[in-house]
Amino acid sequence: TESNILSDTRRQLRSYLLLKNIKPGKLTNDIASATSLASLSRYGDRPLALLVTRARDTRHRMDLTLKDIEEEFREEPMYRNIKSIKGFGPVISAYLCSMIIDINRFTTGNQFAAYFGIVPGQRESAESSPHCRITRRGDATARHLLVHATRLHIQFDKDRESSVSRMYDRLKSRGFPTKKALMACANKMAHVLFTRLKALSDGKEVA
Numbered sequence: 001t002e003s004n005i006l007s008d009t010r011r012q013l014r015s016y017l018l019l020k021n022i023k024p025g026k027l028t029n030d031i032a033s034a035t036s037l038a039s040l041s042r043y044g045d046r047p048l049a050l051l052v053t054r055a056r057d058t059r060h061r062m063d064l065t066l067k068d069i070e071e072e073f074r075e076e077p078m079y080r081n082i083k084s085i086k087g088f089g090p091v092i093s094a095y096l097c098s099m100i101i102d103i104n105r106f107t108t109g110n111q112f113a114a115y116f117g118i119v120p121g122q123r124e125s126a127e128s129s130p131h132c133r134i135t136r137r138g139d140a141t142a143r144h145l146l147v148h149a150t151r152l153h154i155q156f157d158k159d160r161e162s163s164v165s166r167m168y169d170r171l172k173s174r175g176f177p178t179k180k181a182l183m184a185c186a187n188k189m190a191h192v193l194f195t196r197l198k199a200l201s202d203g204k205e206v207a
Contacts, residue, residue, distance in 0.1 A: 002065065006032055006058045013051050032059065069094045081200050087153030092145045099142045103197040113190035116143045118183060150186040164188050
């Protein structure tokens, strides 16, 4: 929620600068960063000052929330394991950890992926069962966060060390649309998570 508020404030800041034709001195790529907000706060413009205050307050609340999450989950092995994967930050790791609870509830990777609703549905007929869109069953927020983390994982894995990133490249080279390729990779990521967490549960070394 706080992240959405900050995103809205970013858009309002950019729109206001364009509307008033304000050309600030030093801005970073993130208009709501500490450096950008410090630069914007120097203008004697009250509406702009209110937006800057809102952005700062939101960032402060986000920092406190992240601190609380780390405090709550830091001793949880599942949380630490998920968070060690590129693209999985504290919020995503904590939410997934809270939804999974016990990896031994799932017997296969396919069952685990189905829990997030990212396995293809099927149209059953007497002649064929062609794959169709994902089922979208399960918790919508968990599915959204898993897909988002997969996107970040692919983005951050510059050296393509991950099987998920390499799969994305293969699918794109074969002409898959970005969304379809990402969903397939989210399914792959669910299997990766299942394998890692099962190994952790069994007391084995997790790569």
